Amino acid sequence: MRPDYPLKTARLTLRPFEARDLDDVFGYRSLPDVNTYLYSEPFTRERAEEVLEQWAQQHELTSSPRVRCATNGRGA
DSSP: OOOOSSEEOSSOEEEOOOGGGHHHHHHHHTOHHHHHTTTSOOOOHHHHHHHHHHHHTOOSOSSSSOOOOEEOSTTO
């Protein structure tokens, strides 16, 4: 089942990840302090691109226990 994206509330908009999110994903996942709490090594740009491609496919409600969405924040 695929939700009717974007999902919007007064404060948040959720949408599937897209290629345009690469700079943001790399920006936060390359920080050592962030990865301390995610139990992984900081991402290289190449690793961020690989992971983003996977995340972009995880936006449908299936038997998978996880759905990944990006946010535009603040209902934008």
